[in-house]
Amino acid sequence: MQDLKPLKALFGAPKNIVITTHHKPDADALGSSLGMANYLLKKGHHVTVITPTDYPEFLHWMKGNDGVVIFNNGNEDKSKRIVEKSDVIIALDFSSLNRINELGEIVRESKAYKVNIDHHLDPEDFADFQISNTQAAATCELCYELIVGLGDRNLIDQDIAECLYAGIMTDTGGFRHPNTSRNVHEVVANLIELGANNSKVAKNIYDNNSLDRLKFLGFVLSEKLVVMKEYSTAYFAITSEELDRYNSKTGDTEGLVNYALSLQGIVLAALFTDRKEAIKMSFRSIGQFPANEIAAKFFNGGGHRNAAGGRTEWSLGQTVQKFKEILPDYKELLDKEKN
Secondary structure, three states: OOOOHHHHHHOOOOOEEEEEEOOOOOHHHHHHHHHHHHHHHHOOOEEEEEEOOOOOHHHOOOOOHHHOEEOOOOOHHHHHHHHHOOOEEEEEOOOOHHHHOOHHHHHHHOOOEEEEEEOOOOOOOOOOEEEEOOOOOOHHHHHHHHHHHOOOHHHOOHHHHHHHHHHHHHHOOOOOOOOOOHHHHHHHHHHHHOOOOHHHHHHHHHOOOOHHHHHHHHHHHHHOEEEEHHHOEEEEEEOHHHHHHOOOOOOOOOOHHHHHHOOOOOOEEEEEEEOOOOEEEEEEEOOOOOHHHHHHHHOOOEEOOOEEEEEEOOOHHHHHHHHHHHHHHHHHHHHHHHO
């Protein structure tokens, strides 16, 4: 990790600090945000976490959740006032300010010292201090290393350790994805030593379903799965009506795309969800197949090679049709990974 003296000096005296992360935060986004918030609170800082949107209920167990300000939940003016009064803004788990929606311009215009910690490709140059490592499995991994690098490992308690563990666990797919490096195992071993209850975290995230979500999952798996064997591809396309039918909440589609990828012989999986304001997409792949290239070139998105996302303003049908049309161009790569 780079020279941390600027941050050590920055955090040496109490500051007003805002922490923010990308819209629809996942466990890595919220875990890094609340992990860092709880750490900085112990250092004597005044810290507020602002998220652009809401996030799944299965993340509400994290310490500090009750104090999170959700920007688009009627808190636009409040959020702006908090940002304007801040000395430091820490941007976690995103590489471009457009990932925090309307909050992005407020952050951009702020005179506060900006810190960006992230593991995604193509970081935007908006921060005064940036920790960007695309080899890291999760932003929580980088946050752990930052705290240790600042000489504060002793300040990591069970709550902080469990926030950080959650992000690493989920961004490695439960330690199954290729990004599960030796360093990942060493970091989570340290977090467990520092108090993280790994089985508790896993239960909170993976075994915390509502009845509606389980019924929705059963419907999607039985009725909505499309397999294109000739392209080693599988996908789901979910309508807004289907989401409404099962009282779908934020987080209910989390992990769906992985079921498609789990099929034998599948190299590329996709989930298309009609969110009314836009079609949201998740892509997953195995091996060297570039899911992020498809997201970036065709669907206004991006991400990691094996895990990416996108969105369109087209209809659900038009979006799925576009996806089908590009697959022949990738058949050689798909066949290569299948074999």
